[in-house]
Amino acid sequence: MYTQGLDIPKGETSIPLGSGESPEAARFDAIMAADEKIEPKDWMPEGYRKTLIRQISQHAHSEVIGMQPEGNWITRAPSLRRKAILMAKVQDEAGHGLYLYSAAETLGVSRDELVEQLLNGSAKYSSIFNYPTLTWADIGAIGWLVDGAAIMNQIPLCRCSYGPYARAMIRICKEESFHQRQGYELMLSLARGTPEQKAMAQDALNRWWWPSLMMFGPHDTKTDADGMKSQHSEQSMRWRIKRVSNDELRQKFVDVTVPQAEYLGLTVPDPDLKWNAETGHYEFGPIDWEEFKNVVAGNGPCNAKRMKQRRAAHENGAWVRKAALAYAEKRAKRQAAAA
Numbered sequence: 001m002y003t004q005g006l007d008i009p010k011g012e013t014s015i016p017l018g019s020g021e022s023p024e025a026a027r028f029d030a031i032m033a034a035d036e037k038i039e040p041k042d043w044m045p046e047g048y049r050k051t052l053i054r055q056i057s058q059h060a061h062s063e064v065i066g067m068q069p070e071g072n073w074i075t076r077a078p079s080l081r082r083k084a085i086l087m088a089k090v091q092d093e094a095g096h097g098l099y100l101y102s103a104a105e106t107l108g109v110s111r112d113e114l115v116e117q118l119l120n121g122s123a124k125y126s127s128i129f130n131y132p133t134l135t136w137a138d139i140g141a142i143g144w145l146v147d148g149a150a151i152m153n154q155i156p157l158c159r160c161s162y163g164p165y166a167r168a169m170i171r172i173c174k175e176e177s178f179h180q181r182q183g184y185e186l187m188l189s190l191a192r193g194t195p196e197q198k199a200m201a202q203d204a205l206n207r208w209w210w211p212s213l214m215m216f217g218p219h220d221t222k223t224d225a226d227g228m229k230s231q232h233s234e235q236s237m238r239w240r241i242k243r244v245s246n247d248e249l250r251q252k253f254v255d256v257t258v259p260q261a262e263y264l265g266l267t268v269p270d271p272d273l274k275w276n277a278e279t280g281h282y283e284f285g286p287i288d289w290e291e292f293k294n295v296v297a298g299n300g301p302c303n304a305k306r307m308k309q310r311r312a313a314h315e316n317g318a319w320v321r322k323a324a325l326a327y328a329e330k331r332a333k334r335q336a337a338a339a
């Protein structure tokens with residue numbers, strides 16, 4: 001899930017559906033009411049535009065930073081088959097970043113600006129990628145749990161009100177489903193392997209379970225004992241950017257994933273986890289929101305490392321951008337001369 005911490009820009013907490021003040025605003029309202037799509041050239045409230053730019057770019061940054069914890073295992077994959085799968089998966093994530101930066105650009109912001117916000121630390125990315133990948137089993141756990149949680153979050157986004165974002169999400173979800181399956185299949189191989197391999201799979205589940213549940217973001221249907229409640233969900237729901245609450249998505253994820261862990265013969269690291277036959281859902285223990293806040297604030301185990309590596313990659317790629325620009329200029333000149 002790459003959309004945690006949905007942010008509404010400060011001072012825009014009101015609900016500016018168009019309210020019929022102008023024909024454009026009335027049209028925006030009508031499109032919302034009919035559950036149709038807003039397209040780039042349509043009029044839209046400034047808060048809607050800003051919210052989308054923030055969410056889509058945060059999502060794009062997450063795809064790009066998310067390549068790091070897995071990319072550093074490509075050279076250590078245990079077989080050619082696993083290496084090919086992991087390379088394809090990591091490349092997909094780069095592609096997701098591209099679709100999403102392109103979708104954000106249709107809202108009138110440049111990719112350069114968005115990348116600058118990531119590099120100077122003013123834009124966020126999903127906190128899940130600030131955890132380390134310690135063993136090969138982590139690659140399985142990430143595919144199974146992190147991509148699994150991402151799908152849960154992203155399927156409703158395929159129906160979001162902004163056309164370019166919704167269409168990008170349809171492609172992304174198809175690829176995420178491959179990511180989830182390859183992760184689960186990797187976990188299955190380890191779980192059926194030697195006792196050491198099974199222990200490695202259990203250890204990865206122990207470390208990735210809670211951060212995966214945090215990926216859905218703070219509560220938005222109730223306030224936790226510690227006052228954790230998402231600030232932004234209500235407005236995004238009205239704009240049909242968000243369609244299902246964080247808590248509902250998290251519950252769905254737990255309900256789907258617990259039987260998968262049982263099939264693997266692994267134990268979910270939650271002593272409070274139990275099936276409730278009346279509600280038809282699993283009940284689970286409290287989430288450590290202090291940890292979440294701490295990682296979002298930049299103090300996770302790998303925040304500094306991830307940013308350092310991203311900045312270095314950006315600097316090392318400067319010659320590619322320069323060459324691409326020079327080529328584009330040369331081509332434009334040639335075309336102008338021919339015309």
Ligand SMILES: [Fe+2]
Pocket residue numbers: 063092093096172176
């Ligand atoms: Fe992705």
Ligand SMILES: [Fe+2]
Pocket residue numbers: 093147150175176179
């Ligand atoms: Fe993925």
